[in-house]
Amino acid sequence: MNKKKDQSVFSTMTKSFMGVSLAAMVMTGAVTSSLATAHDDDFAPAAAVAQDVVLNPQYQSNIEQIKSQPKVQAALQYAQDISDKSLAQLIELTEIPAPPFKEEKRAARYAEMLKEAGADKVWMDEVGNVIALREGTVGAETVAMVAHLDTVFPEGTDVTVREVDGKLYAPGIGDDTRGLVMQLAVLDAIESQGVETEDHVLFIGSVGEEGLGDLRGVKHLFREGGPKIDTFIAVDGGDLSRLVYGGIGSYRYRVTFKGPGGHSWGAFGLANPHHALGRAMRLLAENGPSVTSVGPKSSFSVGRIGGGTSINSIPFESWMEVDMRSGAPARLDAIDAVFKAAMQQALEEENAARQHGPALTVDVDQVGLRPAGLSDPNGSLVQHMMAALKSYGVEPSLAVSSTDSNVPISLGIPAITISRGGKGGRGHAPDEWWQDVDAYKAVQVGLLTLLAETKVAQ
Numbered sequence: 248m249n250k251k252k253d254q255s256v257f258s259t260m261t262k263s264f265m266g267v268s269l270a271a272m273v274m275t276g277a278v279t280s281s282l283a284t285a286h287d288d289d290f291a292p293a294a295a296v297a298q299d300v301v302l303n304p305q306y307q308s309n310i311e312q313i314k315s316q317p318k319v320q321a322a323l324q325y326a327q328d329i330s331d332k333s334l335a336q337l338i339e340l341t342e343i344p345a346p347p348f349k350e351e352k353r354a355a356r357y358a359e360m361l362k363e364a365g366a367d368k369v370w371m372d373e374v375g376n377v378i379a380l381r382e383g384t385v386g387a388e389t390v391a392m393v394a395h396l397d398t399v400f401p402e403g404t405d406v407t408v409r410e411v412d413g414k415l416y417a418p419g420i421g422d423d424t425r426g427l428v429m430q431l432a433v434l435d436a437i438e439s440q441g442v443e444t445e446d447h448v449l450f451i452g453s454v455g456e457e458g459l460g461d462l463r464g465v466k467h468l469f470r471e472g473g474p475k476i477d478t479f480i481a482v483d484g485g486d487l488s489r490l491v492y493g494g495i496g497s498y499r500y501r502v503t504f505k506g507p508g509g510h511s512w513g514a515f516g517l518a519n520p521h522h523a524l525g526r527a528m529r530l531l532a533e534n535g536p537s538v539t540s541v542g543p544k545s546s547f548s549v550g551r552i553g554g555g556t557s558i559n560s561i562p563f564e565s566w567m568e569v570d571m572r573s574g575a576p577a578r579l580d581a582i583d584a585v586f587k588a589a590m591q592q593a594l595e596e597e598n599a600a601r602q603h604g605p606a607l608t609v610d611v612d613q614v615g616l617r618p619a620g621l622s623d624p625n626g627s628l629v630q631h632m633m634a635a636l637k638s639y640g641v642e643p644s645l646a647v648s649s650t651d652s653n654v655p656i657s658l659g660i661p662a663i664t665i666s667r668g669g670k671g672g673r674g675h676a677p678d679e680w681w682q683d684v685d686a687y688k689a690v691q692v693g694l695l696t697l698l699a700e701t702k703v704a705q
């Protein structure tokens with residue numbers, strides 16, 4: 248479903264690159280190389296392609312001009328001074344579990360914290376996103392800063408924060424609890440130092456970014472009749488230099504083979520759903536590389552399998568969850584076709600091998616769809632972020648990934664994903680860690696970018 252729409256989005260994006268500049272042409276090649284190394288692991292080194300994008304001096308001078316204003320200087324200093332407060336907030340929020348589809352408790356506390364930091368108005372929408380408004384002096388446009396509330400960890404996971412050798416260990420502490428805290432620091436800094444912006448700012452804690460959440464929080468924000476958002480900055484990256492300006496698309500399926508089931512001895516000869524699933528996985532693993540070994544990076548993975556009642560029963564169902572990705576919609580469709588053919592062939596093979604009983608059936612349900620696309624690297628948002636990084640001596644590295652930004656990017660709304668600061672690793676693993684190594688720098692860079700996009704009121 249919606250494949251056509253995705254394709255047209257991508258071709259629109261591709262067209263926007265055509266006839267621009269030589270730099271943009273080089274970029275297109277560079278995008279391919281960054282696709283080849285993009286991971287979900289936010290701390291993976293991104294391909295350094297930024298040197299191929301020309302930084303427009305006008306954006307650089309905007310940033311320098313903003314940075315030189317006394318109130319902004321005070322806010323940037325404040326962002327550094329509140330590191331201890333941020334650390335306490337990080338520990339508190341991390342220890343409030345936020346499993347997929349169960350973000351309410353953390354959301355409620357985050358809403359309070361946004362209020363304490365000085366938001367003009369805080370509310371929760373129908374799906375559980377926490378939204379805080381800081382009013383601009385003019386309010387012609389609205390810039391949203393977004394970090395996700397949910398973690399990948401199931402209910403019951405121990406989320407106690409432990410410190411070992413200066414590193415803080417806890418599931419979800421970096422991804423993306425630190426992103427939530429960074430937003431608090433940005434709001435706190437401008438509020439405490441009286442920095443006013445012309446445009447409105449929305450600070451948002453989104454639900455459902457991870458896994459089967461399928462970006463449901465941000466999809467809801469961009470629904471018909473949703474809040475007006477003109478520019479979107481997600482805070483969900485590891486390395487400070489990493490500037491995500493494009494979205495990796497994904498298709499996700501739950502596949503279920505079904506049959507009558509029966510006794511492993513007494514009913515032997517029935518078609519066996521697990522055997523069909525085994526065939527399906529073999530075919531996908533064998534045929535998938537015909538797509539994934541060529542062209543821009545694409546991927547496929549069987550993430551979870553299950554079903555069956557006991558060791559001595561032929562199961563009545565067998566299921567798996569499959570994730571396929573690419574930054575190029577055509578690649579995504581190609582691996583999708585291989586996957587669907589494999590499911591059909593597996594069904595036929597297993598049914599042909601049965602000695603008696605009814606044929607198995609297979610349900611292939613799409614459980615996720617993330618659109619792909621690219622933000623304009625010559626637009627003000629990407630350029631301001633690059634200039635902000637450079638103003639602190641950091642060489643930006645442009646990358647593509649799969650984040651909340653996918654949704655606005657696919658709608659043609661300028662969107663990037665920026666660093667949450669500090670150092671970390673083992674995201675999505677129980678031994679995830681985060682360390683406050685100059686984490687304030689990400690706050691400063693994010694703050695400058697936000698002020699450039701919202702225009703500081705004089």
Ligand SMILES: [Zn+2]
Pocket residue numbers: 395422423456483
């Ligand atoms: Zn994340």
